[in-house]
Amino acid sequence: MKRQMLVLLAAALAMVLAACGGQQQQAPVGQPSAAGTEAPAAPADATEAPADPAVTEAPAEVPTAAPAPAGGEMAQPATGGRLQTIISRGTLICGANQVLPGFGNVDAAGEFSGFDVDFCRAVAAAIFDDPTKVEFRPLTAAERFTAVQTGEVDVLIRNTTHTLSRDGSVGLDFAPITFYDGQGMMVRIADGISTIEDMAGARVCVQTGTTTELNLADNFRARGLDFEAVVFQDADATFAAYDSGQCDGFTTDKSGLVSYQTKANDPTEHMILDVTMSKEPLGPSVLQGDAQWADAVTWIVFATFEAEELGITSANIDTFLASEEPTIRRFVGAEGELGQGIGLPNDFAARVIRHVGNYEEIYNRNLGPDTPFNLPRGQNALYTDGGLLYSPPFR
Numbered sequence: 271m272k273r274q275m276l277v278l279l280a281a282a283l284a285m286v287l288a289a290c291g292g293q294q295q296q297a298p299v300g301q302p303s304a305a306g307t308e309a310p311a312a313p314a315d316a317t318e319a320p321a322d323p324a325v326t327e328a329p330a331e332v333p334t335a336a337p338a339p340a341g342g343e344m345a346q347p348a349t350g351g352r353l354q355t356i357i358s359r360g361t362l363i364c365g366a367n368q369v370l371p372g373f374g375n376v377d378a379a380g381e382f383s384g385f386d387v388d389f390c391r392a393v394a395a396a397i398f399d400d401p402t403k404v405e406f407r408p409l410t411a412a413e414r415f416t417a418v419q420t421g422e423v424d425v426l427i428r429n430t431t432h433t434l435s436r437d438g439s440v441g442l443d444f445a446p447i448t449f450y451d452g453q454g455m456m457v458r459i460a461d462g463i464s465t466i467e468d469m470a471g472a473r474v475c476v477q478t479g480t481t482t483e484l485n486l487a488d489n490f491r492a493r494g495l496d497f498e499a500v501v502f503q504d505a506d507a508t509f510a511a512y513d514s515g516q517c518d519g520f521t522t523d524k525s526g527l528v529s530y531q532t533k534a535n536d537p538t539e540h541m542i543l544d545v546t547m548s549k550e551p552l553g554p555s556v557l558q559g560d561a562q563w564a565d566a567v568t569w570i571v572f573a574t575f576e577a578e579e580l581g582i583t584s585a586n587i588d589t590f591l592a593s594e595e596p597t598i599r600r601f602v603g604a605e606g607e608l609g610q611g612i613g614l615p616n617d618f619a620a621r622v623i624r625h626v627g628n629y630e631e632i633y634n635r636n637l638g639p640d641t642p643f644n645l646p647r648g649q650n651a652l653y654t655d656g657g658l659l660y661s662p663p664f665r
């Protein structure tokens with residue numbers, strides 16, 4: 271009965287989205303945006319996503335008998351939820367970025383790579399014991415929330431800031447923050463700009479459908495400065511306009527600035543101001559109302575933090591499998607049934623670490639000293655190293 275109601279609600283939601291086009295309004299290219307009026311990321315009606323947990327939370331039911339994949343125990347989701355859909359399909363569909371080297375990028379051969387992309391692979395590894403069982407769905411800033419709302423993607427892992435409105439009216443549930451970021455500003459060194467205060471009357475290139483657009487207006491208004499936002503729907507077009515001299519500044523998350531600087535005609539001509547214009551905590555999100563699926567993604571992320579804290583890596587994970595230490599035994603699934611409680615195999619964390627690595631490995635592979643970005647860990651260090659990453663106990 272509850273499931274029937276859920277199906278009806280989902281169908282009604284899909285019809286509303288289809289009727290509305292499910293898209294943001296096209297921002298006029300090259301026009302200043304009305305200050306502080308970022309189009310809502312979702313059609314107004316989509317904000318009525320079913321939120322009654324009594325209706326939408328999957329009850330803990332008998333595990334289904336889906337065929338076990340080669341390599342181990344099958345995830346045991348409650349029937350009917352997103353996790354069951356993914357297992358039946360045999361692949362995870364991950365909403366990703368395709369234009370942001372270091373975070374989410376696609377090469378000429380169609381191969382995706384990046385920090386966010388590795389978290390997609392971690393989720394696939396936990397479910398299928400195979401990090402390749404993931405289909406990447408490239409999404410622009412404007413497209414991303416509709417893709418979650420309509421169920422086109424199972425999870426969105428694409429430099430997306432956790433905000434109240436996205437958690438609330440847009441209808442998402444966020445997993446833990448994987449990258450603590452903040453908005454920054456890129457300018458040409460030759461222009462002699464060293465602070466935002468030097469930018470009175472500046473033209474700033476910014477992508478619509480982002481927190482960036484709103485923060486830009488807030489920051490300049492708070493300083494009493496005039497500016498002209500030159501708004502684009504497309505990220506590469508936004509940067510190209512700046513790079514070709516149409517704007518005095520280009521603003522986005524600092525991670526995005528570092529990434530885009532590598533794409534500039536001459537990266538050495540640009541600098542990133544020493545200012546943080548906002549908090550941009552980036553993390554994976556799923557459609558609100560499927561508590562089990564949200565829990566699964568949440569604990570897959572935590573597993574990468576916990577492994578780093580425990581010193582468990584992709585290279586040494588197998589030496590930990592026979593550990594006598596209770597904390598380790600629970601983490602690798604040698605003891606207890608922690609995975610089962612969230613619909614995953616008990617060794618889900620070991621799978622993630624074996625195939626994709628712990629947080630430090632994921633970070634260094636994509637953003638660390640051996641990459642063009644060489645981003646210091648900063649707030650993205652473990653709490654034991656003065657950062658903000660902290661996993662609750664695996665018990």
Ligand SMILES: N[C@@H](CCC(=O)N[C@@H](CS)C(=O)NCC(=O)O)C(=O)O
Binds near residue numbers: 431550
């Ligand atoms: N974190 C911000 C900004 C994320 C964002 O979409 N940034 C742009 C500029 S770097 C981007 O990745 N665009 C890629 C695209 O739309 O294809 C948000 O969640 O709104």
